[in-house]
Amino acid sequence: xxxxxxxxxxxxxxxxxxxxxxxxxxxxxxxxxxxxxxxxxxxxxxxxxxxxxxxxxxxxxxxxxxxxxxxxxxxxxxxxxxxxxxxxxxxxxxxxxxxxxxxxxxxxxxxxxxxxxxxxxxxxxxxxxxxxxxxxxxxxxxxxxxxxxxxxxxxxxxxxxxxxxxxxxxxxxxxxxxxxxxxxxxxxxxxxxxxxxxxxxxxxxxxxxxxxxxxxxxxxxxxxxxxxxxxxxxxxxxxxxxxxxxxxxxxxxxxxxxxxxxxxxxxxxxxxxxxxxxxxxxxxxxxxxxxxxxxxxxxxxxxxxxxxxxxxxxxxxxxxxxxxxxxxxxxxxxxxxxxxxxxxxxxxxxxxxxxxxxxxxxxxxxxxxxxxxxxxxxxxxxxxxxxxxxxxxxxxxxxxxxxxxxxxx
Numbered sequence: 001x002x003x004x005x006x007x008x009x010x011x012x013x014x015x016x017x018x019x020x021x022x023x024x025x026x027x028x029x030x031x032x033x034x035x036x037x038x039x040x041x042x043x044x045x046x047x048x049x050x051x052x053x054x055x056x057x058x059x060x061x062x063x064x065x066x067x068x069x070x071x072x073x074x075x076x077x078x079x080x081x082x083x084x085x086x087x088x089x090x091x092x093x094x095x096x097x098x099x100x101x102x103x104x105x106x107x108x109x110x111x112x113x114x115x116x117x118x119x120x121x122x123x124x125x126x127x128x129x130x131x132x133x134x135x136x137x138x139x140x141x142x143x144x145x146x147x148x149x150x151x152x153x154x155x156x157x158x159x160x161x162x163x164x165x166x167x168x169x170x171x172x173x174x175x176x177x178x179x180x181x182x183x184x185x186x187x188x189x190x191x192x193x194x195x196x197x198x199x200x201x202x203x204x205x206x207x208x209x210x211x212x213x214x215x216x217x218x219x220x221x222x223x224x225x226x227x228x229x230x231x232x233x234x235x236x237x238x239x240x241x242x243x244x245x246x247x248x249x250x251x252x253x254x255x256x257x258x259x260x261x262x263x264x265x266x267x268x269x270x271x272x273x274x275x276x277x278x279x280x281x282x283x284x285x286x287x288x289x290x291x292x293x294x295x296x297x298x299x300x301x302x303x304x305x306x307x308x309x310x311x312x313x314x315x316x317x318x319x320x321x322x323x324x325x326x327x328x329x330x331x332x333x334x335x336x337x338x339x340x341x342x343x344x345x346x347x348x349x350x351x352x353x354x355x356x357x358x359x360x361x362x363x364x365x366x367x368x369x370x371x372x373x374x375x376x377x378x379x380x381x382x383x384x385x386x387x388x389x390x391x392x393x394x395x396x397x398x399x400x401x402x403x404x405x406x407x408x409x
Contacts, residue, residue, distance in 0.1 A: 016368070021389040024382035024397060025370035027179065027207045027236045032387070035240035038294030042287040049080075049285040050277040057276070060289040066296055068248050070304070071205070071212040072221060073230050078248035079255075079280050080288040084206030087231035087247040088173070089128040090281045094229065094249070095171035095200035096132055097258040104258060108133040114162050116140045117173040118150035120180050122204060125173050134170070148181050148332065150174060152189035159197050171200040176221060176230075177208015180372060180381070182336035184208060187223030195226065203227045206245070207385075208336050210237040213301075214309045217336065228254070234292045237308060237337075237385045244288045255279035307387040311337045314384050318394045325402065331374050340372060342379040343405040351378040353408065360404050367397045 018028035047056045060080060068076035081087045092115065096103055099113060113134050117125050119141040126136050140158050142150045159169045172194050174185040187203065194201040203209070203224060209232040212221035224230065228251070234244040249255060260278040277283055296304070315337040322330045322341045331340040345353040355378050358371040372381035382397060 019386070019388075020368075021386055021393045022367040022396060023386065024384065025368050027233075027383050027385055029235045029242055030239040030386045030388065031241050032239040032295055034298040035291040035295040038291035039241055041294075042290040045287070047287040049287055050280075050283050051275045053276075053287070056287050056290070057274070059293050060276075060287075063289040063293045063296070064246065064248060066301075067232065067234070067246055067292070070301060071209050071230075071232065072218070072224055073227070073248055074225070076230065076248035076250060077252040078246055079276055080285075080292075081231075081245040081247055081280075081282065082243040082288075083235065083245035084122065084204065084231055084233050085124045085127065086281060087206070087233075087245045088122075088124045088202070088204055089131060090247050090255070091202045091229040091231060091249070092125075092128045092132060092171055092173075093281065094254045094258045095202065096134075098200055098254060099168055099170040111135070111138070112166065112168045113170040114138050114140055114159075114167050115171050115173065116142055116155055116158055116169065116199075118142055118144055118175055118178070118185060120144060120148060120178045120183065121150075121173060121175045122179055122206065125204065138170075144183070147335070148178065148183035150185045150190065152186060152193055155190065156193045156197070159193065159199060163197075169197065169199045171202055173202045173204055174227070175208075176203050176205035176224070177211065177336050179207060180338075180374060181332050181340060182208060182334060182338035182383075184220040184335055187221060187227070189223070191223045191226035200229070201227045203230045206231055206233040207236050207383075210304075210308055211312065211336050213305050214312060215305075216309060216312060220335065237311070238292060238295070238304070239307070239385075239387055240291045240295055244292055246289075246292075252279055310387070311384045311389070314389060314391060314394050315339050317391060318382065318384070318397070321395065321398045325398070327402070327405065328398070331377060331379055337384040338381060339384075340374050340379045340381045342377060343401060343409075345405070345409045348409065351376075353405075354378040354380065356408060357401070357405050360408060361400060364400070364404065367393075367400050369397065 019031035047053050064078045142155050174190045211217040229249045234240045235242040256279045315334040318339045322328045342354050369380050
């Protein structure tokens, strides 16, 4: 056994760890130690959350309440999932059943249902529509404004036109922190459209929603409380290890109407006993809530808010450092903690150069950053969501960018 564990340790050491403070790529996890221990306990006990699980059910419910209070979506109910993909798919499943009752039995037949979201929303929205039988053509990609937020006026126009054409609006998906730039849609404006036109409003906050707890960014999330459903990934900006997503809803009955089944192996003769499988997409479901419960219980709300605020401050510092360098171009001011920028080479085509720059930086391994394309421009896209990251790490990112670029240019 010791030899096997030693080999496993070698494998992990040779793998890409997102928990390190200079990992700036994608939207990483931090592997908070208290949550790791909670995850270990949950795994060792191997509770199955499909059926009634007694104390584990209560802890999941309490953790949802704590989380909903933290982000300003008070009074919500919900369940923990594997992440944003399943959370968004679950929410859109409920929206489909509300917009077209009985579709879970009859299937999608006429292609009338439509989903509306920003052109920069996450690909999981399109994938969910494909899985639900709507097809990607059912997704209406709404243009963005100068702050990269979905335009509410164009959203209203698109829905109104579809209704006039005999189509059925199923859901609007607003994004609370896009993966590309961290932009937060105007949730108040979107909710007004959904309310006026009676359309399900889902907020995909997988990455950015924890910033609703920070005083400097809370105003960006005004209108969140009007949403029918909200998703957030605790394994992103709440620092716990994967997988730990959460879907919160105003009305849990909408989930039961979508997923409940009668079966001979899952009895419902005692109405006092709830089986969460009647309201979730997943069947066998691990006790994911425990890791976040342990973390919140250990560190408390204020330590979480402070850590998120620190990440926000580091993003602003990074933007300022980029602005001080003639050869670096900041592509958009950070709304949250994503800071896209690029190097301006002397003698090379910029897009090709920045692709090579990122690849070389990854090969060197002193910092880890991913590339992206923003308005046709290839850029570096650092995202700061690790409580271990310090100002020295942010400065190291700029220094390494300049050093590697100088060698390539």
